[in-house]
Amino acid sequence: MLSYTLKRLGFSIPILFGITLITFGVMHLAPGRPTDALTDMNVKVTAQARQRLVTLYGLDKPWTVQYGEWLKRLARLDFGRSFRDNRPVISKIAERLPATLLLNVCSLGLVLLIAIPLGVLSAVRRDSWVDKTLTVFVFAGYSVPTFWLALLLMIGFGIKLGWLPISGLHSLNFEELSRIGQWADMARHLALPVFVTAFTGLAGISRYVRNEMLEVVHQDYIRAARARGLSETRVIFKHALGNALIPVVTLLGLSLPDMIGGGFIFETIFAYPGMGRLGYEAVMSRDYPVIMGVGVIAAALTLLGNLIADLTYAWVDPRVRYQ
């Protein structure tokens, strides 16, 4: 197991290298340079001033040279500084990560809490009206445009009912609230975004659970359990569900990059200060160091997520062994 893990980690390095190379290349293929937004068609900015900025940012060198320099810095774990505000990329990421993690952990928790029972129910009552209603419900969630749902909820709960704040993560007087007040304030701000992300994310896990359950309940050991006269609840929740959840563990491992990736659309809609906006805005302003920083971390987490998924798979399912 240990040698397997080490081998996998070893393989990750060339893959990671390849990912960064491709990201860097694609980024430079895209039209536009970081200095464009500041200087294009701004009559106060002369051609010389624009050239000066290009040189100061090192953009006049071939992209392969720029990549080499970036790699050298990365080897010292230096992600460089953002072109936009000249702050270290790593501190920009560190600043956003907690908010995104908070939102995604809450949302994933809610998804699991709802999706697993829904999946079980759908499987147990297969093809009944309950199953069909649930199918429509989770797919409606999956298909509904996030921004539209978010705006409707804001109008409903924010403006019409006035129960919840519309956007942001903190109230303007956040600093003056008591500790408990601060928690309550954040909870109120999180309610809508967590609900929206959870609702739109139900379909995946509930469908997995349903399908796995359907497969598992036809296995011999379930028939054996029933034959032993165990109650249906015990059969479903103890014997069937445990096994049906094994693939969900894999899914959780794979969702690790999503946890920190954040979603651009709902972060923008909810004015939520998270990673999704950081990455998106970096792409739009061609902020190369930030794009690369976010990219490397996302790639590393994806690889790590895969590894964790595989390892936990072996851990929860004794039939799986790696050499």
Add this chain to the structure above:
Amino acid sequence: MTSKVGIPLTPTLSLMGRGGMTSAFIFAFSTVFAASPAVSTPQCTSTGDTYVDASIGDASFLNPILATDSASGDIVGLVYNGLLKYDKDLHLVGSLAESWEVKDGGLRIVFHLRKGVRWHDGETFTSKDVKFTYEKLVDPGVRTPYGADFTLIKSLKTPDSRTVEVLYKQPFAPALESWTMGIIPEHVFRNGDFNSHPANRHPIGTGPFKFLEWKTDEKIVLVENPDYFEGRPCLDRYIYRIIPDESVQFLELRQEGIDSMTLTPDQYNAYPEFFERYNKFRYPAFMYTYLGFNLKKGLFKDKRVRLAIAHAMNKEEIIKGVLLGFGRAATGPYPPSSWAFDPTVKDVSYDPAAAKALLAEAGWKPGKDGWLERDGRIFEFTLMTNQGNKLRELTGQIVQNRLAQVGIRVKFKILEWSSFIHDYIDKKDFDAVILGWTLGRDPDQYTIWHSDQIGEGQYNFVSYSNPEVDRLLEAGRRTYDLKTREKIYHKIHRLIADDLPYVFLYYPEALPVTHKRIRGPEVAPAGIGWNFQYWSVPKNLQRYKMSF
């Protein structure tokens, strides 16, 4: 505040790009110009409360030398002061400078600085800070795009702590406007790397508001400066919320989560009951949208053809369709609130018959399928604009439609901003474009119209060339005398309108609203934010009570 009209994420074509810089009235030389009332008496009927503003994007550098986006410009405009500033009527008046003299035929400007001004950290403001700011603007290692106007300076001397003498290589009237640039404190920035200095995120200025905190992508908070040299501002606090989605900003406005917003025309027309708690304002923005021709292309070399296209445009229809009526037909390169605008210049009328007659005169006759033809070739061209600007896209469709009616076939292409600029505009590989200019308050448009600005990446990309306009543009830069300049720019307005390198389409209006409890906003040629420091809220209507 209201300097940020329209804040598009896709850059609009911008002459200035920044809030805080506004227009110029000009001065006979060797005269001493006094600042607005030297020590203003406080005009607050009441103090207190917080003003909550909103922005689509977060700031980048809270440093006037490095700030390039409108969000940074908004904050910098409240925290820092320039030597000069624009007043409500777009006259330049003193700010950190108490008075100034223009000498030696405009070669030398002497600024007399205000006495007793202190930085927010308590240090005294002196001429050394001005010199330091200048040095940073021309330092090749500093990442500023604003160096150009300052490289015309031959020397800058500080004979004493309250006098700054600037010697120019040649007389340059727009130089006065360049001194609206925020002055930064030498004692703060002296040590350390300028581009990554911590004070770029924790600014220390001389302005009416002091910096308190900046929560990235959430908000920036400023508090009143009790020692401000023009008297403390009436509001206690200014909060700048970052709300990246326009419809959500609008919802926040409905819920009174923000106190002001610059609206789009359809938002401005929304439910009357919604605006019960807001005051609505409208005034012409300092910008215009145009249809520009590539004058290097044979098709548009003939002035009759350009005039015919102008006659085919129904500007009122565009204004009604695109701006819902919140705009005005454009006659030339200056907006109506500028003193350079010549009100006697007549607009080209909407007259399809005249258009067709002119085109026939130029040899374009209707062919078999209705399109105009000459020597067996159909009159056809590609019209381009940038992606992400709905107003320009709609305008393009109307233009296409109107030209089809006179027999001109137009292909309309919408392109991503960067490739549009670098692959088409810079390389002059286009027939015609729909674009706009956001204008500075000084009418010097040398870089747009002078024939030596035709090179790749320069702004006279339509390749306009008129020796008389060249001469006038040069003369307008050389003289500081207002009367003379006004004459020059009126003439430029008329000549360019007559040459039709562009069809000037419309001047849009700015449409801000502010919360009703806020007293003080007043529309002037400068917009509504010019007296922001005196905006106040009566005690009984105050919403935010915050401890400091």
